[in-house]
Amino acid sequence: MKKIALYPGSFDPITLGHIDIVLETVKLFDKVVIGIGDNNSKNQLFNKKERIKFINSIFSKNKNIIVESYSGLTIDFCKEINAKFIVRGIRDIYDFEYEKKISTINKKIKNDVTTLFFFPKLEHSSISSSLVKEIIKNGGDLDMFLHSEVIKLVHQIYKV
Numbered sequence: 001m002k003k004i005a006l007y008p009g010s011f012d013p014i015t016l017g018h019i020d021i022v023l024e025t026v027k028l029f030d031k032v033v034i035g036i037g038d039n040n041s042k043n044q045l046f047n048k049k050e051r052i053k054f055i056n057s058i059f060s061k062n063k064n065i066i067v068e069s070y071s072g073l074t075i076d077f078c079k080e081i082n083a084k085f086i087v088r089g090i091r092d093i094y095d096f097e098y099e100k101k102i103s104t105i106n107k108k109i110k111n112d113v114t115t116l117f118f119f120p121k122l123e124h125s126s127i128s129s130s131l132v133k134e135i136i137k138n139g140g141d142l143d144m145f146l147h148s149e150v151i152k153l154v155h156q157i158y159k160v
Contacts, residue, residue, distance in 0.1 A: 002030040005085040005116070008074045010039045010129065011051050013136075013154065015145055017120035017127045019058065021089040024118050026064055033081055034059075036069040045133045050157060057149035075106045078113050086115045091125050 059065040070077040103115035
């Protein structure tokens with residue numbers, strides 16, 4: 001039986017911190033599904049198709065990493081793809097408190113799915129997609145925050 005992990009998020013856009021988490025996760029699992037979910041509380045800068053393209057530009061050569069979009073509860077998507085693990089990135093105590101609450105609720109709904117917390121590299125621990133979106137909107141330098149392939153695609157979309 002394959003060990004499948006779901007790494008859910010909006011990935012708007014995928015940052016170097018997200019990439020750190022994916023690269024650690026793929027060491028432990030047979031298959032990692034990067035799940036682009038709907039989050040109505042966030043203002044999206046890029047549509048799902050663009051975000052999938054960003055992620056595939058980085059990981060397309062690794063057959064153990066796939067990208068899928070989904071709607072609804074993350075825990076229901078786990079059942080759909082047969083994932084027994086949810087991977088979440090933690091940058092600080094605020095992330096931990098938020099993710100701990102979600103993990104507890106998910107465990108109540110489906111107790112055979114385990115949430116694992118990963119930390120990005122220290123140099124990427126302060127990167128957030130929200131801040132990166134502001135940098136993009138204002139034409140700032142993205143080199144410290146995004147993979148070079150993603151930067152190329154962002155420049156194609158935003159003509160910056």
